[in-house]
Amino acid sequence: MSIERTIKDLVIANRILANENVLDSFGHVSVRHPERPDRYFLARSCSPGIVEESDIVEFTLDGVPVNPEKRPLYLERHLHGGMYETHAGVNAVLHAHADDLLPFTITDIPLRPVIQSVGDMGAKIPVWDIADKFGDDTDLLVCTMDQGRDLARCVLPNKVALLRGHGFVSVDVNLIGLVRLAVFLPRNARVLLAATTLGTPIKGLKSGEIAARLRLDPASPSMRRGWEYWARESGCSDLL
Numbered sequence: 696m697s698i699e700r701t702i703k704d705l706v707i708a709n710r711i712l713a714n715e716n717v718l719d720s721f722g723h724v725s726v727r728h729p730e731r732p733d734r735y736f737l738a739r740s741c742s743p744g745i746v747e748e749s750d751i752v753e754f755t756l757d758g759v760p761v762n763p764e765k766r767p768l769y770l771e772r773h774l775h776g777g778m779y780e781t782h783a784g785v786n787a788v789l790h791a792h793a794d795d796l797l798p799f800t801i802t803d804i805p806l807r808p809v810i811q812s813v814g815d816m817g818a819k820i821p822v823w824d825i826a827d828k829f830g831d832d833t834d835l836l837v838c839t840m841d842q843g844r845d846l847a848r849c850v851l852p853n854k855v856a857l858l859r860g861h862g863f864v865s866v867d868v869n870l871i872g873l874v875r876l877a878v879f880l881p882r883n884a885r886v887l888l889a890a891t892t893l894g895t896p897i898k899g900l901k902s903g904e905i906a907a908r909l910r911l912d913p914a915s916p917s918m919r920r921g922w923e924y925w926a927r928e929s930g931c932s933d934l935l
C-alpha cells in the first residue's frame with residue numbers, strides 16, 4: 696500500500712472512530728509505515744473527529760517525529776511505538792476511553808465476547824494496571840516507552856487489553872480490521888453489562904467460536920463493507 700493511501704486510511708479511521716463514539720476528544724489511532732516497519736503514522740495532538748491529512752505525523756518507534764514538528768503531540772504516543780516494537784505482526788493500534796468498557800477496568804468482572812462480531816478480541820481480556828510496575832503515584836497515562844512496552848506484552852494473543860481506571864488498547868494486522876472490531880467493542884460491553892442485571896448465567900462465545908473468529912482474515916474484501924459505510928456516515932467518503 697502506498698504512503699499516500701495509508702495516510703488517507705488513517706484519516707478515515709480517525710473520523711469513523713469519532714463518529715461511532717469509540718473515540719471522543721481524546722484517544723488516538725495509528726498505523727505502521729507501509730515501507731518502514733520501524734516507523735508509524737499518528738496524528739498530531741488533535742481531536743480524532745477533525746483530523747485531516749495535514750495533521751498526520753510520521754514517528755520513529757520511540758516516538759520521535761521524523762521531520763521537525765512544532766505542533767503539540769499526543770503524550771501517550773509511546774503506547775503505539777511500544778506495541779509496534781514488541782509485535783512485528785501488529786500494523787494498527789487504537790487507544791480509547793469509551794465509557795462502556797470502563798467498568799471492566801475497575802472490577803473483577805472479566806470483559807469477554809458475548810456477541811459474534813467481537814469474537815476475535817480474545818477469550819478473556821486482560822487488565823493492565825500501571826501501578827503494578829510503575830508505582831501508585833503515576834498520572835495513569837502511558838507516557839514512556841517502558842510503560843508502552845510493558846502494556847504491549849500483555850495484549851497478545853488477544854487483540855484488546857484494558858487499562859485500569861483509564862481505557863483500553865486494541866491492535867490488528869490492518870486499520871480496517873482494527874476499526875471493525877473497535878466499533879463493536881462498546882456494543883459488546885453494553886450487552887454484557889445489561890445481561891449481568893438479568894440475574895441468570897451469561898452465555899458467552901465458546902472457545903471454538905472464538906478460535907473460528909480469529910481465523911477470519913481482517914484483510915478480506917468483506918471487511919470493507921463496514922469501513923465504506925462508516926466512512927460515508929462520518930462524512931469522509933471522498934477519501935476512500
Ligand SMILES: [Zn+2]
Binds near residue numbers: 722792836
Ligand atoms: Zn489515555
